[in-house]
Amino acid sequence: MIAAQFIFEPGDYDDEFHRLDDAIDDDAKSIPGFLGTDRWESKDGLTINAIYYFADMSALTKLGRFSDHRTAKSQVDRWYKGYRVIVTEVTATYGNMPHITAGDL
Secondary structure, eight states: OEEEEEEEEEOOOOHHHHHHHHHHHHHHHTSTTEEEEEEEEOTTSSOEEEEEEESSHHHHHHHTTSHHHHHHHHTHHHHEEEEEEEEEEOOOOOOSOTTSOSTTO
């Protein structure tokens, strides 16, 4: 499993941001191998981590091919104060909190 974390400091959102955000979410869900998402926010609300889970790198790579995703990437500084993307391979998940899952796997 691959986890792609988009960690960011929110800026000012407009209608175009919301349209692209919804479209990218729909695009991700349409990819064979998309497994789900998790989202975390710091206590102060200044940092958000949106995590997308995919079966493999091939599935993740498909997300970057959608035109809405490319458009959003080209304007990222318009909506975010800063960001970092971290892509990792998940080798195991475990715990005793069944309501907290890795993308509802």
